[in-house]
Amino acid sequence: MKEYKTISRVAGPLVFVKKTEPVAYSDMVKVLMPNGEEKNAQVLDTSEETVVVQVFEGTAGIDLNSRIKFLNQPIKLPVSEELLGRILSGSGKPIDSGPELVADKMMDITGAAINPYSRGNPEDFIQTGVSTIDAMNTLVRGQKLPIFSASGLPHNEIALQIARQAKVVGKESNFAIVFAAMGITNEEAQRFIQDFEQTGALERSSVFLNLASDPAVERLLTPQLALTAAEYLAFEKDMHVLVILTDMTNYCESLREIGSAREEIPGRRGYPGYMYTTLANIYERAGMIKGKKGSITQLPILTMIGDDITHPIPDLTGYITEGQIVLDRELHRRNIYPPIDVLPSLSRLMNLGIGDKKTREDHKQVSDQLYAFYAEGKDLRGLVAIVGEESLSERDRKLLKFASEFENKFVKQSKSEDRNISKTLDIGWKLLSDISESELGRISPELRKKYYGRR
């Protein structure tokens, strides 16, 4: 394999190489520095005159005397079941003092799109033990459901609680967790790892760590590696894999960095115009495949910059993922955990996973009714601030009370409380029972008869 010493320019994370043999787009590259150090890179643009490569470990120390080696193959990850229980760097190297990875096979990390015709229908209800998710924004196997958080909110605790408690009731499951950290702090990463250790989940987990102190461009690799591992475990080893990706905002910032280093024309807020496609290539690597036992469920976490849900990152994410769990600062301030605001939250696959034989016959209608009353009750808070509670009608006063009861009894639960779906729905009925039966327009008369006011 030839080495080239024709670097013409280094800018940000990019290295420009002149006059080479034909180099394939997206291939893997090594940069060999005079001091013997090696860096990994990837081809971003290739022509007969110049090849542009992005260096994952940052370009510090690279000079015109550094040599470039084109490996003539795309980036691959050695996969085997031994990935479980391992902690790897953001570029897939072991950092847990264990042995080198053993390869059952080498998998291309770009990952091809699942043929929509091959996809299995996601319909297995995952019970997370969190009422706001189970009852109101149900998670199902094969779904990608992000947590829209903001700085200072307990998204990590929620993700961990879900990882600990998630199960498909009544089904034996061969589960695994793939955890990909992108630019989070060491402290946060340790929390995840410790929690995995304590619960014994680490043996069933594969951890990819790119910390805040690691090179930013390496982050672009981390989710691809993690999802390649997940695809192997799910579709070749029949496991139900939960992938936690945190924090997607850092990933997107790195994307922007590369874009501006390439002097591309920026899209909204400076993010590249192809960010939608890039994010889709990550999020769409979730799902089930007909005839295969395993599944990939994704739980990406992103922090909304300035708590703004219309910022390009949450916005594009919401258009790709099947819903979102939105955390709310106001609830958090009032000491309600988990501070999930159900109103803007949504699970698009909810209807596939609930109902008779899956959860309970009344699930959908109870959830709709809770939504409707809570939305109305919350609206009334604004009115009360102006006209005072006395001038409200009897019905409105009840709804106002309902909204706060809902937050304190239904939303609020402890970090270790694992509520089953039946209990969750019963709490819902209890709250509804404070309102007169005829007002429950979203619930059919038969179900009202069966559940209303039942002790």
Added chain:
Amino acid sequence: MKTGKVYRVAGPVAVAELDARMFDIVLVGEEKLLGEVIQINGNKCTIQIYEDTTGLKPGATVSNTGEPLSIELGPGLLTSIYDGIQRPLPDLKAQLGDFIKRGATAPGLNHEKKWEFKATAKKGDDVSGGKIIGTVMEGQINHKIMIPPNKKGKITEISSGSFTVDEIVCKLDSGDKIKLMQKWPVRTPRPTSKKLPPNIPLITGQRIFDSLFPLAKGGVAAIPGGFGTGKTVTQQSLAKWCDAEIIVYVGCGERGNEMTEVLTEFPKLTDPRTGKPLLNRTILIANTSNMPVAAREASVYCGMTLAEYYRDMGYNVAVMADSTSRWAEAMREISSRLEELPGEEGYPAYLSTRLADFYERAGRYSNLNKTDGSISVIGAVSPAGGDMSEPVTQGTLRVVKCFWRLDSKLAQRRHFPAINWLDSYSLYLDILEKWFSANVAEDWRPIVDKIMSILQEEEKLLEIVQLVGSDALPEKEQVTLEIARLAREMFLQQNAFHAVDTFSEPKKTYSFMKTILKYGDLAYKALGEGSKVSDIVSIKSKEKLADVKFEKEYEKLLNSIVKEMESEFRKMKSDKK
């Protein structure tokens, strides 16, 4: 075939030294990746590639087919599911497995299957483009075999029988040989004779659309809405229940799991009009968000061309494009790779022209063969950040006549379909009035207008209530609020997942409105006669309206509700005395 070589590769775009015309289809590299010429610069041309370009090198061979991107048109299109460039997904699965890798070719039609062709033209007939020369039964649809638009002559030979799409069924004295299949370039509209006024409604079975914001056959509608407001559910409801004979559903850059839902659900559904499976009238195009971006750009044209082919046979076709924003983003992505000067928000300056060109292909037409057909287009728009002032929404609004705005506030309180009744509009309301009064009820339009004005008045009143509370309103206005509530909760809300409520025929929609207004009349009258507001708004029978949507035998129920209402009001009056 002219050949050249690749000079540069960056993402989905390659530059090659090649002699080519604009929009020629080329095959790139050893794997023969499909690409399209989109820019010519001296001896170099820029190619957008419909497949992943990983591993492609400068120096690789490029061969030019010399033809624009074309698709196959003929029997066997219905029930198919294609990617953005008409490759059947089941065939790709058979060739490549569960993941879509590169370099697969698969023709759009089945070339082995035999079809029963029944000739309707005979030897000696003079025929020209569009002329129907025979038929093939494609499921329950009578598939008409037409002379391709650019051919004409006298028939020298024609025979009925069993043919594959490649076999010749008819010969012309011009030397042209007619097969069951023809090819057509997707970026060129198929010719027609003239455009007709869109004066027949496309009945959707969705109460809010059919009554307040109707769409005409041959009309265009846009559904913009932020994520989670129910664009896809609305599109799917329309695809299921609208009274077009053919549906082309284009999933353009959307979610894989949603396409799976369509794929699993459609075969199970039956058409309420024919009793046959809904899938039999449907063609699906699924180019999910992670499939190549250039194929996403092509997918909407591919869908439109399929629709035009069936329109030419004299059918009413509806095209659902979900979502046109993803198509626009594909244009933006390619444009930025071409390093074109961007217009607003990085979109290319030609965005609005492309949007207009696309929507203009819709319409009700008199075809070359004198049949009438139509294409209605319903395009979902996903405005970035829910902001309606962004370029794709604005570019779309300039050409569409029906605007169904989805509202995230309504979606949050689970009011579905979350169509905002104050901001939405339909410019077809007047032209369709005649049809509704002739076919549903004489007083259709006045009833619709009354419901609309009550909803508008409610908005104004609610502003006042926000300030002073509802008790401070005059009595008459309190009654108006109650009527508006009935219209919103009972009438406008429709459950797409309920077996009965998912489809509401125009007659039901009408009777429903009428009953709500009946309550209004009785209530105002009672108020005039001195009854108390609290009594009027709390009568029991009106709450039963909530059950009407779930009731198949709605007329009986509505009648009994009206009777009960009347007796309750009578009682109120006599109690007072």
